[in-house]
Every structure is written in C-alpha cells, then in structure tokens.
Amino acid sequence: MDKSRRSVVRRNIEPKNKGKPLVTPLSPTAVYHYQDADQLQEVYDNKSEGFTYSRYGNPNATILAEKISWMEGATSGVVTASGMTALSSVFLALLKAGDCLAAATQLYGQTLKVTGQILPRLGMQTTYFDASDSSTFSDAITAEIRIVITEIVSNPMLRITDFKALIKAAKEVGAIVLVDNTFTTPNGFRPLDYGADLVMHSVTKMLSGHSDLNLGYIGGNDPEILKKIDDLISTLGLNASPHNCWLAERGLQTFDIRIKKAQENASELAKVLLNHPKVTVVHYPELPLHPDHKLAQELLKNGFGTMVSFVLKGDRDNLNLFLRAAENIPYGPTLGDVATMIIIPSISSHRELSKEQRLELGIEDNLIRVSVGIESFDLIKEDFIDALAAS
Numbered sequence: 001m002d003k004s005r006r007s008v009v010r011r012n013i014e015p016k017n018k019g020k021p022l023v024t025p026l027s028p029t030a031v032y033h034y035q036d037a038d039q040l041q042e043v044y045d046n047k048s049e050g051f052t053y054s055r056y057g058n059p060n061a062t063i064l065a066e067k068i069s070w071m072e073g074a075t076s077g078v079v080t081a082s083g084m085t086a087l088s089s090v091f092l093a094l095l096k097a098g099d100c101l102a103a104a105t106q107l108y109g110q111t112l113k114v115t116g117q118i119l120p121r122l123g124m125q126t127t128y129f130d131a132s133d134s135s136t137f138s139d140a141i142t143a144e145i146r147i148v149i150t151e152i153v154s155n156p157m158l159r160i161t162d163f164k165a166l167i168k169a170a171k172e173v174g175a176i177v178l179v180d181n182t183f184t185t186p187n188g189f190r191p192l193d194y195g196a197d198l199v200m201h202s203v204t205k206m207l208s209g210h211s212d213l214n215l216g217y218i219g220g221n222d223p224e225i226l227k228k229i230d231d232l233i234s235t236l237g238l239n240a241s242p243h244n245c246w247l248a249e250r251g252l253q254t255f256d257i258r259i260k261k262a263q264e265n266a267s268e269l270a271k272v273l274l275n276h277p278k279v280t281v282v283h284y285p286e287l288p289l290h291p292d293h294k295l296a297q298e299l300l301k302n303g304f305g306t307m308v309s310f311v312l313k314g315d316r317d318n319l320n321l322f323l324r325a326a327e328n329i330p331y332g333p334t335l336g337d338v339a340t341m342i343i344i345p346s347i348s349s350h351r352e353l354s355k356e357q358r359l360e361l362g363i364e365d366n367l368i369r370v371s372v373g374i375e376s377f378d379l380i381k382e383d384f385i386d387a388l389a390a391s
C-alpha cells in the first residue's frame with residue numbers, strides 16, 4: 001500500500017487466514033458496508049441475506065436465538081436486551097389500546113408490574129387467574145382476551161400451571177398463549193409442544209448460567225407473529241448486545257450438564273430440609289405433599305427443577321442468624337447461577353405486597369427461596385446444616 005495513504009483510523013487490514021475459528025467470532029460492529037447500492041438494496045428487499053445495522057440484528061444474536069429455538073422446538077426466535085424487553089415486546093407488538101389480556105396471579109414481580117400498571121396506563125386491561133386452579137380460568141379468559149400469560153413453575157411457591165386446561169381455555173376464545181419459561185427451562189417443559197404460541201426467557205438466568213449478562217429470548221412457530229415482534233424490537237431498539245450474546249452462547253454450551261447437576265442437588269436439598277427440626281415447611285414439586293405434585297409429575301418429565309423454597313422456624317432474629325451463618329450462600333436477587341443462592345421473597349421480590357397479600361400467596365415472612373447451584377452436594381448440605389443450627 002502507498003505509504004502516504006496509510007491511516008490507523010481506516011479498517012482495511014484483514015490478515016490472510018484459511019482456517020476457520022472454532023469458537024463463534026464476536027462481531028461488535030454496529031454497521032455493515034456493501035460494495036455498491038444494488039447489493040445493499042437486495043439486502044433491504046430481503047432478496048439476499050445480510051446484516052446492515054446492529055439494531056436490526058447481529059450475527060451473535062442470530063446464532064444465540066437459533067440455539068435457544070432448537071431447545072424450545074421453535075421455528076423462529078429472537079433475542080433481546082433482557083427478559084423484560086422480550087416480554088414487553090410481545091405486548092407492545094400485538095396489543096393496542098382497548099385490548100385485554102389475562103395473567104396468572106403468581107408471575108415474576110416486574111411482569112405483574114407490566115400487566116397491572118404499565119399496560120393499563122396505555123389502555124389495556126388485565127384479568128387474573130390462579131394458574132394451578134383451572135376453575136378460575138373461565139372467569140378470567142373471556143372472549144375479549146387477546147393474550148394469556150403464565151409461568152409453568154411459579155416463583156417462589158413453585159406452584160404448577162394446569163397447562164393443558166389453560167391451553168384449552170385460551171384456544172376456545174382464540175387467545176395467544178405466552179409462557180415465561182425462565183424458571184422451568186426447556187429441560188423441564190417445552191410449552192410450544194403443548195400448544196403455546198410463544199415462549200420467552202430471561203436468558204440472564206439458567207440458560208446463560210453465570211450471572212454476568214442480561215438477555216431475553218422470544219420464540220414461536222408463527223412467522224407472522226414473530227415478524228411483528230422482531231419489527232418492534234428493532235424499531236424501539238430492544239435489541240441484544242453482541243458481547244452478551246457471545247457470552248450467553250458460551251454459557252449455553254454447558255446448560256444440559258448444569259441443569260442436571262443443579263436439579264439433582266435441589267432434589268437432595270429438599271429431602272435434607274424436609275426432615276430438619278428448624279424447618280416448618282418445604283416447597284418442592286417432587287415432594288408428595290406439594291399441592292401440585294400430581295400436575296408436576298404429569299408435566300415435568302425431566303425432573304422437578306433447580307429451585308427449592310422453605311420456611312425457617314422462628315422470627316426475624318432467627319432469619320438474621322441463619323443469613324449471617326450462611327456466609328457461603330450469597331443472598332442475591334437472581335436465579336440459575338452456577339452457585340447456590342438465596343433470597344427472602346418477603347423483603348425483596350414481594351416486598352411491595354401487604355403482609356396479607358403475601359400470606360394469601362403462601363409467602364411467609366421467613367420463607368427462603370433457594371436457587372440451587374452445581375457445587376458438590378456435600379458442600380451445599382454442610383452450609384445449610386450449619387446455618388440452620390446457628391438459627
């Protein structure tokens with residue numbers, strides 16, 4: 001190259017290389033350039049494939065979305081900046097002022113804020129049903145309902161949605177069924193196989209698995225619905241960062257073995273807690289005493305999940321003693337991490353409810369929700385036994 005035309009600002013150096021990288025290359029570029037106007041026009045007109053500007057899509061997001069779609073049995077899917085953007089994009093793309101939706105009473109806290117506060121402010125109304133009690137479906141899921149939303153396993157009580165009955169009720173009125181499958185994961189249940197229209201994830205949690213990013217996913221089998229959602233995501237800029245997608249793809253590679261180990265640990269922990277004198281009640285769908293045990297056996301064919309909730313005997317003082325002693329089990333408002341973590345729903349995720357409202361859901365003050373990790377079980381057991389003794 002003519003020395004006088006060199007500039008470190010210009011990106012005109014590509015090393016010669018016949019090898020293909022083993023690992024997905026990270027593509028942080030915000031923009032793609034083409035040889036001439038015709039080439040770009042073809043891409044805009046969908047006559048040839050290509051990326052143009054990263055708000056409309058980037059290779060790392062496409063690869064990640066495709067892999068999660070495989071796991072969920074979806075023909076198309078898209079990743080977004082977070083779980084909440086995935087969820088919001090469905091409502092904003094498919095509903096308009098005057099439309100109605102039906103939601104389960106036990107959903108992720110911020111989802112309840114969207115359905116109960118934000119959408120009503122925009123002119124949409126929400127009715128609620130108890131997802132594990134099908135007798136409440138017909139009152140909530142009426143002819144006006146456009147979207148029905150539920151989670152298969154609820155937080156933090158781990159109640160199970162009567163999904164076959166819910167699908168039936170929704171299909172009778174022609175509503176779109178959206179499942180937030182974050183808690184359950186495609187290992188536990190694949191909603192699209194049972195007739196759901198859309199499945200979403202907070203990829204932040206178990207799918208990526210290392211608490212180092214925020215991402216969401218939304219997928220389904222109807223290309224027209226997905227196109228509307230994809231359009232809204234790129235227009236409003238709810239798109240995912242390539243860095244996060246790259247990291248999430250790496251996390252996803254170990255999903256199968258992580259969930260297997262975490263689930264084994266959760267099952268063992270539930271049994272240890274069940275027989276402990278400092279514990280008044282244990283919530284885990286595998287336990288025969290769980291109110292939805294039969295439904296869980298019917299729907300969760302690959303095990304009962306990685307979350308366990310239990311009530312510690314005593315009052316706030318006992319709780320503080322437990323937490324101080326459980327110094328190796330971090331208190332953190334997330335789930336699905338490689339490490340075991342706990343939260344106290346009454347003072348975090350459900351603090352905005354009154355005590356009466358919490359008790360109605362079964363959330364006692366000393367309820368502890370455990371997201372069980374992949375450590376050796378001996379270690380987890382020892383930490384819990386020690387903390388319980390100290391409480």
Ligand SMILES: *Cc1c(COP(=O)(O)O)cnc(C)c1O
Pocket residue numbers: 082083084085108111151180182183201202203204205214215216335
């Ligand atoms: C965390 C979570 C969300 C929100 O996801 P973000 O990635 O934090 O935006 C939605 N639903 C469930 C069940 C979650 O656990």
